[in-house]
Each structure stands twice: as structure tokens, then as C-alpha cells.
Amino acid sequence: MATLDIKLKRDLRRLWGQVLAIALVIAGGVASLVLSTGSFRSLDETRNAYYERHQFADVFAEVTRAPKTLVTRIAEISGVAVVEARIAELALLDIPNFREPATGRFISLPESGPPLLNRLYMRGGRLPDANDLDEVVVNESFAKAHGFEPGDRFSATLNGRRRELTIVGIALSPEHVYAIGPGDRMPDDRRFAIIWMSERALAEVYSLKRAFSSVSLKLMPDAVETEVIDALDDLLEPYGSGAAYGRKDQTSHAYLEHGLDMLRNMSRTLPPIFLIVSAFLVNLTLSRLVALEREQIGLLKALGYFNTSIVAHYLKFIAAIALIGIAIGGAAGTWLGIYVTRLFGDYYRFPFLVFADNPDVYVLAALLSMAAALGGSFRSLREVVSLAAAVAMQPPTPPSFRRMLFGWPSFGSLISQRTMMMLRNVARKPIRAALATLGMAFATGILVVSLFVGNAMEELIDVTYFMADRQDATISFAEKPPETVVFDVSRLPGVLAVEPYRQVPIRIRKGSRERRTIISGKPPGADLSRIVDVDLRTVSLPEAGVAISAYLGRLLDARVGDTVEVDLLDGRRRTIELTVAALVEDYFGITAMMDAQALARLLREAPTANGAHLSVDDGKLDLLYEAIKRMPTVAGLALQRVSLVNFRQSLAIIVTTMAGIYTGLSIVIAFGVVYNSARISLSEHARELATLRVLGFSQGETMRILLLELAVIVALAQPPGWTIGYGLSWVMNKQLAGELMRVPLVVENLTYVLATAIILFAALISALVVGRRVYELDLVAVLKTRE
Template sequence: MRWRLPPLHKKFLRHLWRMKWQALAIVLLVAAGVAVTVMTFSAEEALRSARATYYAQSSFADIFVTMERAPLTLARRAGMIPGVTAADPRIVANGLSLLPGFERPAQVRLISLPDRDDAALNRIAITRGRAPAPEALNEAVALQSFLDATKLRIGDDIQVTVNGRFVWFRIVGAALSAEYVYLPDAASVMPDDAHNGVLWVTRKALEGAADMHGAFNALAFSIAPGVQPRSIETRVERMFAPYGVQPVVMRADQPSHAFLEGELKELQTSGTIFPPVFLIVAAALVHMTLLRQTEVQREEIGLLKAFGYTDLEAARPFAMTAILIAGLGAALGALIGAVFAGSIVDIYARYMRFPALEPRFHVAAFAVAAGASLIAAVTGATAALGKVTRLSPATAMAPPRPDSYRVSWFERIVLGRSRGLLARLIARNVERRPARAALTVFGLAASVALLMGTQFLFGALDVVLDHTFYQRQRFSHQITFSLPRGPEAADDVRTLPGVMSFRLVRITSATLSNGARSVRTAITGLDPGDPLQRPLDATGELAPIKPQGVLLSKALAGKLGARPGDFVTVRLHERDRRVAAVVVAGIVTEYSGLGAYMDRRVLNTMIGEGDLSNAAQIVLDPLARGAFYRSLAETPGVVGAQSRDDVMATYRRVIAEAFRTSRTYYAVFAGIIAFGVAYNAGRIALSERSRDLATLEVLGFTHSEIAVIQLGEQAILAVVAVPIGLALGWLLAHGISLGYQRDEMQIPAIIDLDTLRMTLSVYGLTVAAVGCLIAYRLWRLDLVAVLKTRE
């Protein structure tokens, strides 16, 4: 005999087919939750494994040290420190290079290549061309991203001003480096490849250019597994103390590595915070939808039981529906997540230069998400399963009494004796099923919250930029000197073309500590009343530079656990490394970096030097930029040139390119929540009341009047959800702001008007679209058929 589907399964499938759109909405929700998990963790794994492979291939160092100048013999001694497996000395020099087609000179770092490649750390990978010949004086391999952005080609010459000398190199190859997987611009912390270059040249070439014969100024270490890097730090610092050593940089603080870590942390934050929201809402929808199905199928269930089906058999279709929804959602989510992860990895590949960055699929993350989906769906189904199990055949077969309603306290208080029937109908319907109304409001609020919690980042970034570059800093350009200079520097700056006003500043690196906490950062010495630098306190008031004390940025004060009036220990890294206790004069609002500000003269005295400065902050005539930059590239002793306009442009470009994709994804995901919740709630209400509504229509109510009754309730729930969602979104934004916090950049949980507009319009449009769908269903109600059935 031919196999036939058992009748119970047929019934199950037909019911499922009838509620297919509702089920699909929940499937999409589950899929969104799984997709976010798969997307974020797969992208994370792709980055992590590309990084691990690359670090191993290139022997990426564990510890980095720079000093003024040390004899080469010392490098071998450093390599013999217990626990150190390799020590690789290098010469590093910074310079400026004005390239054709670019107004502002690029900051170029020159790094010496090791004489013997096999022993070296941080080995570069040549992607095009070749390495410089061993004794070549004018050959260089350039960072590939620099070549790509500047359109320089192999065979082109590049001229760099180093220590006031002009040196030139012929580019013979392009390379990638584990040290520069991500190369943040000094000013924007964002990639600006055309203005940040690295050239690797022979040791011999750089010995001459940087005046480092028989010496080095940078040392990279690798250490044996299990060795505490801190134990080596002390020995290294002691060994190189006479040579002007700067504090040791651990791999964790190396800029490229730290940025990668930050990205990984952000991905983990997104992948951990968002998916539960989807799954909880999905569980709520499964709960609402299946519970309604038990009412619709009440008589059938009773009949089945009367025929002798067991409770389990009667309940099984409901459990299967939940499992099917979770299964389909997980499968769809895996697919979407894999595709989205691929596109996110593509975007990463534009900013993070790995030899190979391949998309991955994080199987474990998928398994956890799929398991969580299943648990959510089955949890959502428990109420329905319980109800089916408890239903006795007799009650199931009896005709239902009209639902019992009552005049509620809410109605008495709010509506009073008003005779608005519509308001009463809506109020009583909401109150009759408070749990469902609450779940609906919660679900809709979750979508508002998710929208706000993901979209605020973009608006907040604008606030950060405006605060940093227009309210706090009033200069348009900053130039950095290679060495501190006396008051005569002012004359040189003044004579640069286009300089309208300027102030000299002294920036020095220091370690600040408060008790056991210590943070390495830079202190900026400003002249009191400097009009170009306006540190602002939490209320937006100017926090003046005082002769005594240091102003700390909020992030730095937080890291140190320091409050105004506390004394912090300042360990300077320059000259004879003096240590002083300085009072915290105030806390200033800053969103990027860990800033600390002092009176410049006081700072200089602390360092132990006279009236020195090492940077100038300038207000430049915009029309004179070209001339300014040209003359800068020919000015000896200038190693950095930053422009506010370029920083802003870099931000806008990177944000447009890198964040638009994920912003859109999250908006779509949040829309799916709003859609799923509103649609299911609407369909359930419609199914409960279709007979009622058809009666009204027969009694002569117009379609619009009926739509107002039916959709009015939904609309009220949708409106009630907004303030709750905004409050939750505000909390979510704070959570995200914390999770995304980095030293280089803090994005405050500021909700601007654009974010609010975006949130409310995506939400409003989604809910309105659902309203139209429900209205369409309402239009198609079959009057006569509805009247003839008893429900």
C-alpha cells in the first residue's frame, strides 16, 4: 500500500499553511537573531584567524622599545635576557613627503630592514616587486596601502625630509606588515592611507639619513611562551635607561594590534547584546501565536481527544510548529549571517591589510544561536502546550460562551463617563488580554530600542567631531617638530605662508598613576588663556589651565579613578625622567584619546628644560594651504602636519564606507522585529474579532469605521511602545557605548535629533505597512461566511 501522511500530520501542515505569514514573520525574527550571531562571530573569527596566521608567518614581536640612540652591541645583550627568544634592532625615522596630486604632505616612517632576514621579527611580506638590494642606498619597499592610495608605482622616486635633510628613494616593491595591518592617522585615528606611509630601506641607507651609524633606536622582542612580559619590561628599561628609552610598548598597546583588538571587541559586543533581543521577542510571538491557535482549534482538539488521541498526540503539532519555526529560522539565519559576514569581511579588507583575509563560518556560534532559538521557541510554546494538554474533550466540544469582559479600573479612571464607544472597545480589548498587550508593547519597544541603540552611533559621532574639532579645538592645523625648540620657533611658524594665528604647545609622553592604577599617555602643555585650545568641563564651561595642577580627560580620570583635588603621580619619559605629584585641577570632556593638560611653562619646568615647545597649533588661511604645505615640506625639523578638514573628511569617508553597511543591516533587523510583532499581534486580534467586525459591517459600519476599531487598538499599542522603546534604547545605547569604548575613541550615548527621526521613521513606516496589510485582510472579510460560523 502507498504510504500516506497520517491525518494528524496533514491537519498540522494545513494549519501551519493557514498561519504561514505569521509563522514566516517569526522565522524571520529567529533568522535575524541567528544571522547577527553568525555574522559578528564569523567576521570576528575571520579577523582573528587571519591575524594569528599572519603574526606567526611574520614573527610579529611581543614587545616594542624605542630609545634615542643605542649602540648595536647592546641589541645582542638584550637578546640574552632570560625569556627573550629574539631581539631585533632597527632604525626608525619620521619625515614628511609632498607627493604629486596631494596638497598636504604625507607623514612617512622609514624603517631599516634587517641584515639577515631569517632572524628578524616583524618580517614584511613583499606583494609586488622586490626587496631593496642588500647594500642599496636609495631603494625602498613601500607599504602597499600607501602606494595604492597615492597612485605611486614601482619605479617611481619619492623624496622625504628627514631631520632637515632631503633623502630620496626609488620604490622597488610593495609590502604588507603585521605592524601596519591597520595604520591609523595620528589625528583622526582613522585610516588615511595617502597621508601615512611606511618605507622599508636598507640599514645602510638609514644609517646615513638618520645619523645612526653603528646604532639603533628601536628594538623588537619576541618572548618564549609562558614568560611574563612585565618581567622583561623592567630589565629592558633598566638596560636602556642611559640611552633615552621610552616606556616599553607591549603588543597589546601596539597601535595596529590594539585597533584590531578593539574591532574584535566591538564584534563580540554586537554579537552578544543584540541576538538575545531577537530571540526573546521571537519567544513572545510564538507564545501569542500558538496560544491563539489553541483557541481557534479548540473544538478540533476536543474532537481528537474524544476520538481517543492522547494529550501528547494532541499537543505534538504545537511543539512541532515551534521546532519548525526555530529550525527554519536558524537555517535561514545561518545563510544570511554567512552572506553578511562575507560583506563585512570585505569592508574590513579595505582597511586591514592581511595577506589573506578569508570569510569564515563560526560553527560554534551558529550552534549556540540555533540551540538558543530552539529553546526560545519551545519556551514560547509551553503555554499553548499546557493549554492543549489540559483541555478536556467535553469543554472543547461545548460552544464557547462570549468572552467575559468587565468595566476596568483603567476605564473608570481614564475614560470616566465619556460615551466614546470606540475608546471603550479598545480599552477593554487591551485589558482583557493584558499579557498579550504587554508582550506586544514589549516586542515593539524592543525594535525601537534596537533601532536607537544601533543608529545613535552615527549621530553621536557627529557630536564628537563637532565637540572635538570646533568647540574644543579652534585651530585648523597642527605641525609637529622633530625635537623641542626654543622661543625662536615662533618666528619660524609666523613666517609660514597663510598663518593667521598660532600657539606653541609642548607635548610630552608620561605615565600617570593613582595608587595601583597607571596609564601611559601624553601631557599637552598649553599657555594659560590659549584661545585655540579650550578644554571644556562636563557642563560645557571653559576649564581654565591653572599654574598648578593637571586637567584630565574624563576617560583618563576614569581609568585612574582620580577626582578633582586628588594628587596623581606623573612620571615623565623625557630627559632625566622626573617624577612629580600633581593635583587634578579639573576633569574635561573629551571623546578621543586620554588627554591631560597643564600650563606649558610648569610642564617644561617639570621636565627640567626652559621655554620649549614641540608643536604649533595654527589657524590657517584656507586659501593659502597649498603654499603653507609646500613650504612645510621644505622646513627642516617638521615631522607631522595635521589638518582639521582632512580629519573631518577622513571620518566622513570611512564612516560612509565602513559603517553604512552594518547600519543598514541593523535597521533591517530592527524593522523585522517591528514587522513580526505588529503583524502577528494584528493577525491574532483580527482572527479573534473577525466575527465581531463582520457583524459591525453588516450593521452598516463602513470599512473605515471598522478599520479604526481594529487598527486603533494596534495603533495605541504601537504608540505606547515608543516611549518605552526610547527608554530601553537609551539604556542599550549606554551599554553599546561602554562596550565600544576604546582609548582612542569614546562614543558617548548621545541621541541626536537625526537618530530619533531615523528611529521613529523606520519604526513608523514598518508599523504603518503592517497596518495596511491588516486593513487589506479586513477588506477581504467574508461577511456572510463569518456570520454563519459559530467560531
């Protein structure tokens, strides 16, 4: 081994603290990229494989009742590969030892055998016997929530008739990765079940022999989805269709897509920021570290080493540090990526996981980090190497200080010579001080944005659950009873207030931009389910016109006063024009809202309701549950409290876990930066500090000078750090926004305080570690030698 390489090895070992600190900063950036891209790709591939192996359909439509003979005509639509007609209906369930009314979505299984599309993945048991009319297969989440095993029983009210059902199998389906009941915002596995049953049994109960109420299509690879949907709508229109839709509007797919989108957007936003920040910090740190080596570089030059070999030697040193960082980051990122993939996989109950290989991500992360590290050191290496050997051998010329602000006699007399010494040190190299401050500010900034994501979830909960949707429960009806149902509901035990609503699926369009969503008709002065604007004020609905989510407004490019075209996809289908009367800054879904009376007029029907929001007396809930189970019109009851718990346990937990991981990585980066800053500062001032000790200053006094400089830079870095953090949060807010959920851009003061506190803590720990070295300063050696 060449002697220079031996030196390299020993230097790495000697400076292990700093080497590790820099490596950790690199590792933080690398890990974030590897983790997020790795987990996103694995989950995306898992989903694709799941969809493909289990023949997830491309187009879906529900009808009231259509004859089976229609199937051949649907199959003739150009681009359709497979058609599967079935029966799908909602019904209330009565589960032993479970008070709340639960809802089941009953889906028929073909008599001929397993379904062609949306095939089940059997977790246990078997498919129902075509001749046994009471055997069912239930989805796994529901079975787990109640501890059901094959052989267990529960009952359901199917089309007004109560039936005892026996579970014979437990299954997963690509169609119901995300199973959300009527009126619910989040999946509630206890209260919502997917139940597969023989077609004969369902056809008998719902009088749908030789008929169907739901159809799924698989398309040819080259099919144009919108054309197929239009053709299908034409065929189904006479049979009470709510208009066909593609995967994009299929609830389970849309939620899954949104979850993965959030993961993808996080992986596109945070890791690049982390990587850039860590690259910048490494660049900064290494350029200072190399500058400290000027004497050794001078010596090597005096001994006759070429500039190229000296530069190569130091670049090797830097590359070794970067490699350590890349290795740590790669390993940590892979491990975290697997952890996150498992977490999401469990949450979505994927039957299997596909772990994607991402050589390109490792290479990209490694190249970026390596380039940043080498780039940073190269800059100062070039500077040092360009010095004449003799100059490099002498200590640098005493730098010329300027008196500036600190020279004013009145000011100077206020502070001690030692404080002045530190202040001038900072002021003498303003660019270096500015860069160090900027580096620290970035560390604060990435902490702010990581903490912001977690906090935003709380803000979202606060606004949605406590300010906008304040109802205790939401009832949804199977049919659409007249609005007078309100009187029936208000007489139910424990009900304190009732607010009916009407929901109609629509297509809303402006120019070429179109979205499928729901329009809600609300009574004037609705007080339970309120509309809250961006300034958290309640908005009253205009009597004419429609209020839409601000996000929908942006998607359609529609502003207040613009006219939008709306296809009403319920009852007698009509296309109408409405004026946008208000934009509502909401966080869940994209919706349109209007006055219930006005909506009824547009639908040309007497006012009806799909459901009602309730305020209830908690003490009488049991009585209410019993009463609702006996109401044939009710399809489901959603409790707001439970919805909130579910939200916290599901989506929120994933977002906060991700935010937690990123916060952890930013803490590692912050520590690395602050520690290095302190260490280098010590090296740069070692001679001065030792001189002070020789002059009779105590160890504590000497240490204070060193730490004062660190404190000044940390303090200076905070305000710009908060600004950077807010800016990054703004980017994150834009990136996380989707049609199903958005995150409010509220960075709380506590977030800034917490980010700063973490930085201060990192500074304190670094100060203690580095401060100890002041005690170890070898006075004689420092003064005698030139280092």
C-alpha cells in the same frame, strides 16, 4: 505520512504570511548573533595568523642612538627569544604632483636578508638591493593613494639632505596595519608612508653605523612582559630611550585591537538583546496563535487523540516555524558575517582572511530561538489542553467585562460604541495588552539603540572636530625646538594663529593601576585646541595639577583631588606626584593635560614645543605647504579637515555600516511583530467583526475598529520603547568605550522620532495587508461555523 503531519504541512502553507513574519523575527535574532560573532572571530583569527606568520614583535623601544653591541646584552634578558635592532626615523617627503607635505617613517632592512621580526608581506616588486642606496619598499596604502607602482620615484628630506628614492617593492606589515602619522588622529594614506630601506643607506644618512635607534623583541611564551620591559629600560636608559612598551601600547596594534574590541563589544551587546527581544516576541506571538486553535484542539481530543500527541503536533508546527527562521537567520547571518569580515579585512588591508567556523554559535542561536518558540507555545498549549474536550468544543464563555473607566456615562457618551468595544477589548485582558505593548516597545527600543550608534558618531565628530579641536592644521616638529619657534611659524604665509603644545610620554599610576599615555602641555587660555567637558563647556586648565580624561580617571580609580604618580618618559626621566585637578569627558584617547609652563618646570627644561596648532587662511595653503617643506624642523603637517574626512571614511564607516546592518535587522523584527499582532487580532475578533458587518457596518468602519486597537497598542508602546531604547543605548555606550575612542551617550530626539516613524510605517503596511482581509471576511461562513 501521518494525517496530522499532512495537516501540519498544509497549515504552514495556509498561514505562510504569518509563518514568514514570525520566522523573520527569529531570523533577525539569529542573524545578528551569527553575523557579529562570526565576523569578530574570523577577524581575530586572521589577525592572529597574520601576526604569527609574520613574526610581529612583542616589545618595542626607540632610542636616540645605541651601539649594536648592546644587542647581545638585550638577548640575554630572561624571556627574550629574538632581538632585532634597526634604524627608524621620521622624515618629510616631497611627492610629485602632491602639494601637501607628507611624512615617511623610514625603517631599515637588515643587510643579511629579510627581517627576523615584523616581516613584510610583499604585494609586488622586491626588497631593495643592499648596495643600492636609493631603493625603497613602501606600504601598500601609501602606494595606492598615489597610484605608485614599482619603478616610480619621489623624494625625501633625510636628516636635512634631499634624496631621490625609487620604489622597487610594495608591502604590508603586521607592525603597520594601522599607519598613523605624527599629529594625526586617523590614518591619512596620502600623507603618511612607511618606507623600508637598506640599513646601509639609513645608517649613512643618520650617522648610525654600528648603531641602532629602534629595537623589537619577540618573547618566549612563558616570559613576563613587564619584567622584560623593565630590564630593557635599564639597558637602554643611557641612550635616550623613550621607555619600552608592549603590544598594548603599540599604535597599530592598539588601534586594531580597539576596532576588533568595538566589533566584539557590539557582538556581545546587540545580538543578545536582539535574540532576547525576538525570543520574547516569538513567545508572545505563538502563545496567541495557539490560543486561537482551541477548537481544533478540542476536536482532536473528542476524536480520541491523547494530550501528548496534540501537544506534540503543535510543538512540531512551532518547531517548523522556528527552523525556517533559524535557517533564514543562519544564512543571512553567515552572508553578512562574510561581508563584514571582508569590509574590515579590506580596511585593515590584511594580506589574507581566515574565515572561522562557528558551529557553536549556530547551535547556540538555534537552541535559544527554538527554546523561546517552544516555550511560548507550550504555555498556552498547556492551558488549552487542560480544558475538558467538551469545553474546548464550545466557543469560550463570553468574558465578563467590567465597566471601569469606560462605564462612566459622561465618558461613554463621548465615544462611539465601536471605540468602546475596542477599548474594552484592550482593557479586558490587561496582561495580554501589556505584553503586546511591551513587545512593540522592545521593537522600538532596538531600533533606537541601532540608530543611536550611527548618530553617536556624528555627535562625536561634532564635539571633537567643531567644539574641542578647532585648529585647521597641526604641525609636529622632528626635534623639540624652544617655544620661541612660535614666532617662526606665525610668520609663515597664511598662518592666522599659532598655539604651541608640548607632549611628553608618561606612565601614570595610582596604587597598582597604571597606564601609559601622553601628557600635553597647553598654553593658558588655549583657544584653538580647547578642552570641553561633558556639558560641552570649555574648561580652563588649572595652574597646578593635571587634568585627565574622565575615562582614564575611571581606569585609575582617580577622582578630582586624588594624587597620581607620573613617570616622565622623556629627557631626564623623573617620577613626580600630581594632583588630579579636573576630569575631562573626551572621546578620543586617554590623555593628561596641564599648563605648559608647569610642565616645563616639572621637566626641568626651558619651555619647548613638539608641535603647534594653527589657524590658517585657506587661500594661502599652497604657499604654506611650500614653506613647511623647506623647514627642516617639521616632521609632519596634519590637516583637521582631512582628518575628519578620513575618520568618516574609515572607522566611522565601519561603525555606521554595523549600525546600519543592526538597524536593518531591527526593522525586520519590528515588521514581523506588528504584522503578527495585527493578524492575530483579526483572527481573535473575526466573529465579532463579521457580526458587525451583518449588522450593517461598512467594511471601512469594521476595519477601523480592528486598526484602532493596533494603533492604541502602537501608541502606548512608544514612550516605554524610548525608555528601553535609551537604556540599551546606555549599555551600548558602556560597551563601546575603550582607551582609544568612546561614544557619547547622546540619543537625539530625531532618533526617537525615526524609530517611532519606522514602527508606524510597519504598522501602516501591516494594517493595509491585514485590512484587506476584513474585506474578504466570509460573513455567512464566519457566523455559521465556530471559528
